[in-house]
Amino acid sequence: MSIPAPAPVFVSSEAAREVFDWKDAIGALQLAYSQSQPPQSTPPRSVAALHKTWLRTLPAVPVTGRYYGAKLMGAAMGVDKPAVEYVIVLFDRQTSRIAGFVDGALVTGFRTAATSAAALDRLAPPGPARLGVLGSGLEASMHVRAIASVRELSEVVVFSPTPEKRAAFAEAVTRDLGVPARGVGSGREAVEGADLVLCAARSRDEQPTLYADWLKPGATIVSIGSTVPSQREIDVSVVERSDIIVCDMLEEVLEETGDMLEANKAGLHFHDKSYSLVDLMSGALDERLLQAQTRMFKSVGGGLQDIVVAELILSRAIAAGSATPLPIQFETKYL
Structure with missing residues:
Protein backbone atom coordinates (compact mmCIF):
# COMPACT_ATOMS: atom_id res chain seq x y z
CA MET A 1 0.00 0.00 0.00
CA THR A 108 12.08 37.96 -8.00
CA GLY A 109 13.36 41.07 -6.27
CA PHE A 110 15.16 39.02 -3.64
CA ARG A 111 16.93 36.77 -6.14
CA THR A 112 17.94 39.61 -8.47
CA ALA A 113 19.56 41.63 -5.68
CA ALA A 114 21.09 38.56 -4.01
CA THR A 115 22.64 37.46 -7.32
CA SER A 116 24.10 40.93 -7.89
CA ALA A 117 25.56 40.96 -4.38
CA ALA A 118 26.94 37.45 -4.86
CA ALA A 119 28.75 38.63 -8.00
CA LEU A 120 29.88 41.94 -6.52
CA ASP A 121 31.33 40.11 -3.51
CA ARG A 122 33.73 38.34 -5.90
CA LEU A 123 34.30 41.26 -8.28
CA ALA A 124 34.85 44.25 -5.99
CA PRO A 125 37.96 44.78 -3.85
CA PRO A 126 37.38 44.16 -0.13
CA GLY A 127 36.98 46.95 2.39
CA PRO A 128 34.62 49.86 3.05
CA ALA A 129 33.07 51.39 -0.06
CA ARG A 130 30.98 54.33 -1.16
CA LEU A 131 27.95 53.22 -3.18
CA GLY A 132 26.45 55.35 -5.94
CA VAL A 133 22.88 54.41 -6.87
CA LEU A 134 20.90 55.32 -9.98
CA GLY A 135 17.26 54.63 -9.18
CA SER A 136 15.10 54.67 -6.06
CA GLY A 137 12.53 51.93 -6.71
CA LEU A 138 12.09 48.48 -5.20
CA GLU A 139 15.00 46.91 -7.10
CA ALA A 140 17.37 49.69 -5.99
CA SER A 141 16.17 49.37 -2.40
CA MET A 142 16.69 45.61 -2.32
CA HIS A 143 20.10 45.89 -3.97
CA VAL A 144 21.41 48.34 -1.39
CA ARG A 145 20.38 45.96 1.39
CA ALA A 146 21.91 42.98 -0.38
CA ILE A 147 25.17 44.83 -1.08
CA ALA A 148 25.33 46.02 2.53
CA SER A 149 25.39 42.38 3.61
CA VAL A 150 28.66 41.74 1.71
CA ARG A 151 30.40 45.13 2.01
CA GLU A 152 30.70 47.79 4.67
CA LEU A 153 29.17 50.90 3.11
CA SER A 154 30.71 54.21 4.13
CA GLU A 155 28.05 56.23 2.27
CA VAL A 156 25.16 55.76 -0.16
CA VAL A 157 24.49 58.54 -2.68
CA VAL A 158 21.35 58.20 -4.79
CA PHE A 159 19.88 59.93 -7.82
CA SER A 160 16.43 59.48 -9.27
CA PRO A 161 14.38 62.09 -11.17
CA THR A 162 11.89 62.80 -8.35
CA PRO A 163 13.45 64.69 -5.41
CA GLU A 164 10.91 63.36 -2.91
CA LYS A 165 11.54 59.75 -3.88
CA ARG A 166 15.32 59.97 -3.67
CA ALA A 167 15.07 61.77 -0.32
CA ALA A 168 12.76 59.06 1.04
CA PHE A 169 15.11 56.39 -0.31
CA ALA A 170 18.12 57.94 1.44
CA GLU A 171 16.17 58.32 4.68
CA ALA A 172 15.16 54.63 4.60
CA VAL A 173 18.74 53.49 3.96
CA THR A 174 20.02 55.43 6.97
CA ARG A 175 17.13 54.27 9.16
CA ASP A 176 17.31 50.58 8.19
CA LEU A 177 21.05 50.10 7.69
CA GLY A 178 22.62 52.84 9.78
CA VAL A 179 24.57 54.04 6.73
CA PRO A 180 24.90 57.75 5.88
CA ALA A 181 22.84 58.36 2.73
CA ARG A 182 21.79 61.36 0.70
CA GLY A 183 19.98 62.21 -2.50
CA VAL A 184 21.60 64.34 -5.20
CA GLY A 185 20.38 66.19 -8.27
CA SER A 186 22.15 64.28 -11.05
CA GLY A 187 23.43 60.85 -11.99
CA ARG A 188 26.95 62.18 -12.39
CA GLU A 189 26.94 63.54 -8.84
CA ALA A 190 25.78 60.18 -7.48
CA VAL A 191 28.41 58.20 -9.36
CA GLU A 192 31.53 60.38 -9.23
CA GLY A 193 33.86 59.12 -6.51
CA ALA A 194 31.84 55.95 -5.89
CA ASP A 195 33.69 52.66 -5.41
CA LEU A 196 30.54 50.69 -6.27
CA VAL A 197 27.93 51.81 -8.79
CA LEU A 198 24.42 50.36 -9.00
CA CYS A 199 22.33 51.02 -12.11
CA ALA A 200 18.77 50.06 -11.26
CA ALA A 201 16.66 52.46 -13.31
CA ARG A 202 16.27 52.75 -17.05
CA SER A 203 15.53 56.18 -18.47
CA ARG A 204 12.00 56.77 -19.72
CA ASP A 205 13.24 57.50 -23.23
CA GLU A 206 15.68 54.55 -23.19
CA GLN A 207 18.76 56.77 -23.21
CA PRO A 208 21.81 55.69 -21.16
CA THR A 209 21.86 56.69 -17.50
CA LEU A 210 25.56 55.93 -16.84
CA TYR A 211 28.65 57.14 -18.72
CA ALA A 212 32.27 56.02 -18.38
CA ASP A 213 33.70 59.49 -17.69
CA TRP A 214 31.70 59.60 -14.45
CA LEU A 215 33.47 56.54 -13.06
CA LYS A 216 36.47 56.67 -10.75
CA PRO A 217 39.39 54.33 -11.55
CA GLY A 218 38.75 50.90 -10.08
CA ALA A 219 34.97 51.23 -9.78
CA THR A 220 32.78 48.10 -9.85
CA ILE A 221 29.45 48.38 -11.66
CA VAL A 222 26.20 46.41 -11.30
CA SER A 223 23.75 46.91 -14.18
CA ILE A 224 20.31 45.25 -14.05
CA GLY A 225 18.00 47.52 -16.06
CA SER A 226 18.54 46.47 -19.69
CA THR A 227 17.12 42.98 -20.16
CA VAL A 228 15.62 43.03 -23.69
CA PRO A 229 16.72 44.60 -27.02
CA SER A 230 14.56 47.72 -26.59
CA GLN A 231 15.97 48.71 -23.18
CA ARG A 232 18.98 50.92 -22.47
CA GLU A 233 20.81 51.67 -19.23
CA ILE A 234 24.58 52.07 -19.66
CA ASP A 235 26.38 53.97 -22.39
CA VAL A 236 28.65 52.09 -24.80
CA SER A 237 31.58 53.92 -23.19
CA VAL A 238 30.98 51.89 -20.01
CA VAL A 239 31.20 48.65 -21.99
CA GLU A 240 34.44 49.87 -23.57
CA ARG A 241 35.88 50.94 -20.21
CA SER A 242 35.14 47.64 -18.44
CA ASP A 243 38.05 45.19 -18.28
CA ILE A 244 35.83 42.29 -17.18
CA ILE A 245 32.10 41.87 -17.84
CA VAL A 246 30.43 39.07 -15.89
CA CYS A 247 26.95 37.99 -17.01
CA ASP A 248 24.41 35.78 -15.28
CA MET A 249 23.05 34.50 -18.62
CA LEU A 250 26.00 35.06 -20.94
CA GLU A 251 24.40 34.66 -24.37
CA GLU A 252 21.22 36.52 -23.41
CA VAL A 253 23.16 39.49 -22.03
CA LEU A 254 25.49 39.73 -25.02
CA GLU A 255 22.96 39.04 -27.76
CA GLU A 256 19.57 40.21 -26.46
CA THR A 257 20.05 43.35 -24.34
CA GLY A 258 19.87 46.87 -25.71
CA ASP A 259 23.11 47.97 -24.05
CA MET A 260 25.23 45.25 -25.62
CA LEU A 261 23.48 45.42 -28.99
CA GLU A 262 24.28 49.14 -29.09
CA ALA A 263 27.90 48.45 -28.13
CA ASN A 264 28.14 45.90 -30.93
CA LYS A 265 26.63 48.41 -33.35
CA ALA A 266 29.32 50.89 -32.28
CA GLY A 267 31.99 48.39 -33.32
CA LEU A 268 33.20 47.52 -29.81
CA HIS A 269 34.80 44.13 -29.18
CA PHE A 270 33.63 42.82 -25.82
CA HIS A 271 32.97 39.09 -26.21
CA ASP A 272 36.57 38.25 -25.32
CA LYS A 273 36.26 40.03 -21.97
CA SER A 274 32.79 38.72 -21.10
CA TYR A 275 32.38 35.73 -18.80
CA SER A 276 29.70 33.70 -17.09
CA LEU A 277 28.79 33.81 -13.43
CA VAL A 278 30.08 30.23 -13.17
CA ASP A 279 33.49 31.44 -14.40
CA LEU A 280 33.51 34.02 -11.61
CA MET A 281 32.29 31.79 -8.78
CA SER A 282 34.45 28.80 -9.72
CA GLY A 283 37.64 30.87 -9.45
CA ALA A 284 38.43 30.71 -13.17
CA LEU A 285 38.72 34.53 -13.30
CA ASP A 286 40.89 35.02 -10.21
CA GLU A 287 44.06 35.91 -12.13
CA ARG A 288 42.23 38.22 -14.54
CA LEU A 289 40.60 40.02 -11.63
CA LEU A 290 44.01 40.89 -10.23
CA GLN A 291 44.77 42.84 -13.42
CA ALA A 292 41.33 44.39 -13.97
CA GLN A 293 40.62 48.00 -13.12
CA THR A 294 36.95 48.39 -14.02
CA ARG A 295 34.69 45.40 -13.44
CA MET A 296 31.02 45.05 -14.34
CA PHE A 297 28.21 42.60 -13.61
CA LYS A 298 25.26 42.62 -16.02
CA SER A 299 22.12 40.67 -15.22
CA VAL A 300 18.95 39.68 -17.03
CA GLY A 301 17.81 37.16 -14.42
CA GLY A 302 17.60 33.39 -14.74
CA GLY A 303 15.58 30.43 -13.58
Whole structure:
Protein backbone atom coordinates (compact mmCIF):
# COMPACT_ATOMS: atom_id res chain seq x y z
CA MET A 1 0.00 0.00 0.00
CA SER A 2 1.51 3.33 -1.08
CA ILE A 3 1.77 6.18 1.41
CA PRO A 4 0.22 9.44 0.15
CA ALA A 5 2.74 12.19 -0.46
CA PRO A 6 2.44 15.36 1.62
CA ALA A 7 0.04 17.87 0.10
CA PRO A 8 1.68 20.74 -1.77
CA VAL A 9 1.99 24.03 0.09
CA PHE A 10 1.74 27.68 -0.85
CA VAL A 11 4.23 30.30 0.36
CA SER A 12 2.94 33.87 0.19
CA SER A 13 5.12 36.93 -0.24
CA GLU A 14 4.44 37.80 3.40
CA ALA A 15 5.67 34.39 4.53
CA ALA A 16 8.68 34.67 2.19
CA ARG A 17 9.62 38.03 3.70
CA GLU A 18 9.48 36.59 7.21
CA VAL A 19 11.98 33.79 6.54
CA PHE A 20 14.29 35.41 3.97
CA ASP A 21 17.89 36.23 4.87
CA TRP A 22 20.26 38.10 2.53
CA LYS A 23 23.48 36.41 3.60
CA ASP A 24 22.03 32.93 3.34
CA ALA A 25 20.52 33.61 -0.10
CA ILE A 26 23.80 35.09 -1.36
CA GLY A 27 25.74 32.11 -0.03
CA ALA A 28 23.32 29.65 -1.64
CA LEU A 29 23.68 31.39 -5.02
CA GLN A 30 27.48 31.49 -4.75
CA LEU A 31 27.46 27.75 -4.08
CA ALA A 32 25.08 27.03 -6.96
CA TYR A 33 27.15 29.04 -9.44
CA SER A 34 30.48 27.65 -8.22
CA GLN A 35 29.67 24.40 -10.02
CA SER A 36 29.41 23.85 -13.73
CA GLN A 37 25.82 24.08 -14.95
CA PRO A 38 25.08 21.94 -18.04
CA PRO A 39 23.25 24.08 -20.62
CA GLN A 40 20.22 21.80 -20.52
CA SER A 41 19.85 22.39 -16.75
CA THR A 42 19.43 26.15 -17.10
CA PRO A 43 17.87 26.84 -20.51
CA PRO A 44 17.09 30.37 -21.68
CA ARG A 45 13.75 31.92 -20.79
CA SER A 46 10.92 31.32 -23.22
CA VAL A 47 8.00 33.60 -24.06
CA ALA A 48 4.66 32.63 -25.56
CA ALA A 49 2.71 35.62 -26.86
CA LEU A 50 -0.43 36.38 -28.81
CA HIS A 51 -1.48 39.96 -29.46
CA LYS A 52 -1.28 41.62 -26.03
CA THR A 53 -1.13 38.43 -23.96
CA TRP A 54 2.16 36.86 -22.95
CA LEU A 55 3.51 34.08 -20.75
CA ARG A 56 7.18 33.88 -19.77
CA THR A 57 8.79 30.73 -18.37
CA LEU A 58 12.14 30.39 -16.57
CA PRO A 59 12.96 26.73 -15.77
CA ALA A 60 15.97 25.26 -13.97
CA VAL A 61 17.23 22.00 -12.54
CA PRO A 62 20.05 23.03 -10.16
CA VAL A 63 23.05 20.75 -9.80
CA THR A 64 22.62 20.88 -6.04
CA GLY A 65 19.55 21.09 -3.82
CA ARG A 66 16.35 19.14 -3.35
CA TYR A 67 14.01 21.04 -5.65
CA TYR A 68 13.72 21.91 -9.32
CA GLY A 69 11.06 23.77 -11.21
CA ALA A 70 10.14 26.93 -13.05
CA LYS A 71 8.88 30.47 -12.61
CA LEU A 72 5.87 31.52 -14.67
CA MET A 73 4.83 35.10 -15.37
CA GLY A 74 1.70 36.03 -17.25
CA ALA A 75 -0.07 39.20 -18.32
CA ALA A 76 -3.02 40.14 -20.48
CA MET A 77 -2.22 43.69 -21.52
CA GLY A 78 -5.49 44.33 -23.32
CA VAL A 79 -7.59 44.55 -20.14
CA ASP A 80 -8.63 47.68 -18.24
CA LYS A 81 -6.03 47.23 -15.50
CA PRO A 82 -3.12 45.16 -16.86
CA ALA A 83 -1.01 43.44 -14.22
CA VAL A 84 1.56 40.69 -13.85
CA GLU A 85 1.53 37.79 -11.42
CA TYR A 86 4.42 35.41 -10.76
CA VAL A 87 4.41 31.86 -9.44
CA ILE A 88 7.34 29.52 -8.82
CA VAL A 89 6.47 25.81 -8.99
CA LEU A 90 8.88 23.53 -7.13
CA PHE A 91 9.13 19.78 -7.72
CA ASP A 92 10.72 17.46 -5.16
CA ARG A 93 13.70 15.62 -6.63
CA GLN A 94 13.20 12.81 -4.10
CA THR A 95 9.61 12.05 -5.11
CA SER A 96 9.09 13.72 -8.52
CA ARG A 97 5.99 15.36 -7.06
CA ILE A 98 4.99 18.99 -6.80
CA ALA A 99 6.15 20.23 -3.39
CA GLY A 100 4.94 23.79 -3.42
CA PHE A 101 3.99 27.04 -5.06
CA VAL A 102 5.82 30.22 -4.09
CA ASP A 103 4.49 33.70 -4.88
CA GLY A 104 7.27 34.89 -7.16
CA ALA A 105 6.74 38.66 -7.06
CA LEU A 106 8.84 39.38 -3.98
CA VAL A 107 11.18 36.45 -4.63
CA THR A 108 12.08 37.96 -8.00
CA GLY A 109 13.36 41.07 -6.27
CA PHE A 110 15.16 39.02 -3.64
CA ARG A 111 16.93 36.77 -6.14
CA THR A 112 17.94 39.61 -8.47
CA ALA A 113 19.56 41.63 -5.68
CA ALA A 114 21.09 38.56 -4.01
CA THR A 115 22.64 37.46 -7.32
CA SER A 116 24.10 40.93 -7.89
CA ALA A 117 25.56 40.96 -4.38
CA ALA A 118 26.94 37.45 -4.86
CA ALA A 119 28.75 38.63 -8.00
CA LEU A 120 29.88 41.94 -6.52
CA ASP A 121 31.33 40.11 -3.51
CA ARG A 122 33.73 38.34 -5.90
CA LEU A 123 34.30 41.26 -8.28
CA ALA A 124 34.85 44.25 -5.99
CA PRO A 125 37.96 44.78 -3.85
CA PRO A 126 37.38 44.16 -0.13
CA GLY A 127 36.98 46.95 2.39
CA PRO A 128 34.62 49.86 3.05
CA ALA A 129 33.07 51.39 -0.06
CA ARG A 130 30.98 54.33 -1.16
CA LEU A 131 27.95 53.22 -3.18
CA GLY A 132 26.45 55.35 -5.94
CA VAL A 133 22.88 54.41 -6.87
CA LEU A 134 20.90 55.32 -9.98
CA GLY A 135 17.26 54.63 -9.18
CA SER A 136 15.10 54.67 -6.06
CA GLY A 137 12.53 51.93 -6.71
CA LEU A 138 12.09 48.48 -5.20
CA GLU A 139 15.00 46.91 -7.10
CA ALA A 140 17.37 49.69 -5.99
CA SER A 141 16.17 49.37 -2.40
CA MET A 142 16.69 45.61 -2.32
CA HIS A 143 20.10 45.89 -3.97
CA VAL A 144 21.41 48.34 -1.39
CA ARG A 145 20.38 45.96 1.39
CA ALA A 146 21.91 42.98 -0.38
CA ILE A 147 25.17 44.83 -1.08
CA ALA A 148 25.33 46.02 2.53
CA SER A 149 25.39 42.38 3.61
CA VAL A 150 28.66 41.74 1.71
CA ARG A 151 30.40 45.13 2.01
CA GLU A 152 30.70 47.79 4.67
CA LEU A 153 29.17 50.90 3.11
CA SER A 154 30.71 54.21 4.13
CA GLU A 155 28.05 56.23 2.27
CA VAL A 156 25.16 55.76 -0.16
CA VAL A 157 24.49 58.54 -2.68
CA VAL A 158 21.35 58.20 -4.79
CA PHE A 159 19.88 59.93 -7.82
CA SER A 160 16.43 59.48 -9.27
CA PRO A 161 14.38 62.09 -11.17
CA THR A 162 11.89 62.80 -8.35
CA PRO A 163 13.45 64.69 -5.41
CA GLU A 164 10.91 63.36 -2.91
CA LYS A 165 11.54 59.75 -3.88
CA ARG A 166 15.32 59.97 -3.67
CA ALA A 167 15.07 61.77 -0.32
CA ALA A 168 12.76 59.06 1.04
CA PHE A 169 15.11 56.39 -0.31
CA ALA A 170 18.12 57.94 1.44
CA GLU A 171 16.17 58.32 4.68
CA ALA A 172 15.16 54.63 4.60
CA VAL A 173 18.74 53.49 3.96
CA THR A 174 20.02 55.43 6.97
CA ARG A 175 17.13 54.27 9.16
CA ASP A 176 17.31 50.58 8.19
CA LEU A 177 21.05 50.10 7.69
CA GLY A 178 22.62 52.84 9.78
CA VAL A 179 24.57 54.04 6.73
CA PRO A 180 24.90 57.75 5.88
CA ALA A 181 22.84 58.36 2.73
CA ARG A 182 21.79 61.36 0.70
CA GLY A 183 19.98 62.21 -2.50
CA VAL A 184 21.60 64.34 -5.20
CA GLY A 185 20.38 66.19 -8.27
CA SER A 186 22.15 64.28 -11.05
CA GLY A 187 23.43 60.85 -11.99
CA ARG A 188 26.95 62.18 -12.39
CA GLU A 189 26.94 63.54 -8.84
CA ALA A 190 25.78 60.18 -7.48
CA VAL A 191 28.41 58.20 -9.36
CA GLU A 192 31.53 60.38 -9.23
CA GLY A 193 33.86 59.12 -6.51
CA ALA A 194 31.84 55.95 -5.89
CA ASP A 195 33.69 52.66 -5.41
CA LEU A 196 30.54 50.69 -6.27
CA VAL A 197 27.93 51.81 -8.79
CA LEU A 198 24.42 50.36 -9.00
CA CYS A 199 22.33 51.02 -12.11
CA ALA A 200 18.77 50.06 -11.26
CA ALA A 201 16.66 52.46 -13.31
CA ARG A 202 16.27 52.75 -17.05
CA SER A 203 15.53 56.18 -18.47
CA ARG A 204 12.00 56.77 -19.72
CA ASP A 205 13.24 57.50 -23.23
CA GLU A 206 15.68 54.55 -23.19
CA GLN A 207 18.76 56.77 -23.21
CA PRO A 208 21.81 55.69 -21.16
CA THR A 209 21.86 56.69 -17.50
CA LEU A 210 25.56 55.93 -16.84
CA TYR A 211 28.65 57.14 -18.72
CA ALA A 212 32.27 56.02 -18.38
CA ASP A 213 33.70 59.49 -17.69
CA TRP A 214 31.70 59.60 -14.45
CA LEU A 215 33.47 56.54 -13.06
CA LYS A 216 36.47 56.67 -10.75
CA PRO A 217 39.39 54.33 -11.55
CA GLY A 218 38.75 50.90 -10.08
CA ALA A 219 34.97 51.23 -9.78
CA THR A 220 32.78 48.10 -9.85
CA ILE A 221 29.45 48.38 -11.66
CA VAL A 222 26.20 46.41 -11.30
CA SER A 223 23.75 46.91 -14.18
CA ILE A 224 20.31 45.25 -14.05
CA GLY A 225 18.00 47.52 -16.06
CA SER A 226 18.54 46.47 -19.69
CA THR A 227 17.12 42.98 -20.16
CA VAL A 228 15.62 43.03 -23.69
CA PRO A 229 16.72 44.60 -27.02
CA SER A 230 14.56 47.72 -26.59
CA GLN A 231 15.97 48.71 -23.18
CA ARG A 232 18.98 50.92 -22.47
CA GLU A 233 20.81 51.67 -19.23
CA ILE A 234 24.58 52.07 -19.66
CA ASP A 235 26.38 53.97 -22.39
CA VAL A 236 28.65 52.09 -24.80
CA SER A 237 31.58 53.92 -23.19
CA VAL A 238 30.98 51.89 -20.01
CA VAL A 239 31.20 48.65 -21.99
CA GLU A 240 34.44 49.87 -23.57
CA ARG A 241 35.88 50.94 -20.21
CA SER A 242 35.14 47.64 -18.44
CA ASP A 243 38.05 45.19 -18.28
CA ILE A 244 35.83 42.29 -17.18
CA ILE A 245 32.10 41.87 -17.84
CA VAL A 246 30.43 39.07 -15.89
CA CYS A 247 26.95 37.99 -17.01
CA ASP A 248 24.41 35.78 -15.28
CA MET A 249 23.05 34.50 -18.62
CA LEU A 250 26.00 35.06 -20.94
CA GLU A 251 24.40 34.66 -24.37
CA GLU A 252 21.22 36.52 -23.41
CA VAL A 253 23.16 39.49 -22.03
CA LEU A 254 25.49 39.73 -25.02
CA GLU A 255 22.96 39.04 -27.76
CA GLU A 256 19.57 40.21 -26.46
CA THR A 257 20.05 43.35 -24.34
CA GLY A 258 19.87 46.87 -25.71
CA ASP A 259 23.11 47.97 -24.05
CA MET A 260 25.23 45.25 -25.62
CA LEU A 261 23.48 45.42 -28.99
CA GLU A 262 24.28 49.14 -29.09
CA ALA A 263 27.90 48.45 -28.13
CA ASN A 264 28.14 45.90 -30.93
CA LYS A 265 26.63 48.41 -33.35
CA ALA A 266 29.32 50.89 -32.28
CA GLY A 267 31.99 48.39 -33.32
CA LEU A 268 33.20 47.52 -29.81
CA HIS A 269 34.80 44.13 -29.18
CA PHE A 270 33.63 42.82 -25.82
CA HIS A 271 32.97 39.09 -26.21
CA ASP A 272 36.57 38.25 -25.32
CA LYS A 273 36.26 40.03 -21.97
CA SER A 274 32.79 38.72 -21.10
CA TYR A 275 32.38 35.73 -18.80
CA SER A 276 29.70 33.70 -17.09
CA LEU A 277 28.79 33.81 -13.43
CA VAL A 278 30.08 30.23 -13.17
CA ASP A 279 33.49 31.44 -14.40
CA LEU A 280 33.51 34.02 -11.61
CA MET A 281 32.29 31.79 -8.78
CA SER A 282 34.45 28.80 -9.72
CA GLY A 283 37.64 30.87 -9.45
CA ALA A 284 38.43 30.71 -13.17
CA LEU A 285 38.72 34.53 -13.30
CA ASP A 286 40.89 35.02 -10.21
CA GLU A 287 44.06 35.91 -12.13
CA ARG A 288 42.23 38.22 -14.54
CA LEU A 289 40.60 40.02 -11.63
CA LEU A 290 44.01 40.89 -10.23
CA GLN A 291 44.77 42.84 -13.42
CA ALA A 292 41.33 44.39 -13.97
CA GLN A 293 40.62 48.00 -13.12
CA THR A 294 36.95 48.39 -14.02
CA ARG A 295 34.69 45.40 -13.44
CA MET A 296 31.02 45.05 -14.34
CA PHE A 297 28.21 42.60 -13.61
CA LYS A 298 25.26 42.62 -16.02
CA SER A 299 22.12 40.67 -15.22
CA VAL A 300 18.95 39.68 -17.03
CA GLY A 301 17.81 37.16 -14.42
CA GLY A 302 17.60 33.39 -14.74
CA GLY A 303 15.58 30.43 -13.58
CA LEU A 304 18.44 29.03 -11.53
CA GLN A 305 18.32 32.11 -9.30
CA ASP A 306 14.55 31.73 -8.82
CA ILE A 307 14.77 28.05 -7.88
CA VAL A 308 17.75 28.39 -5.52
CA VAL A 309 16.16 31.25 -3.57
CA ALA A 310 12.67 29.72 -3.68
CA GLU A 311 14.06 26.46 -2.25
CA LEU A 312 15.60 28.35 0.66
CA ILE A 313 12.30 30.16 1.30
CA LEU A 314 10.12 27.04 0.92
CA SER A 315 12.27 24.99 3.32
CA ARG A 316 12.29 27.72 5.94
CA ALA A 317 8.59 28.49 5.60
CA ILE A 318 7.73 24.82 6.12
CA ALA A 319 10.01 24.65 9.16
CA ALA A 320 8.49 27.87 10.57
CA GLY A 321 4.93 26.70 9.99
CA SER A 322 4.18 29.68 7.75
CA ALA A 323 3.61 27.68 4.54
CA THR A 324 -0.07 27.09 3.78
CA PRO A 325 -1.03 23.42 3.10
CA LEU A 326 -3.25 23.15 0.04
CA PRO A 327 -6.33 20.88 0.04
CA ILE A 328 -5.31 19.29 -3.25
CA GLN A 329 -3.66 16.13 -4.49
CA PHE A 330 -2.21 15.71 -7.97
CA GLU A 331 -2.61 12.44 -9.78
CA THR A 332 0.77 10.80 -10.14
CA LYS A 333 1.70 8.98 -13.34
CA TYR A 334 4.48 6.47 -12.71
CA LEU A 335 7.06 6.00 -15.45
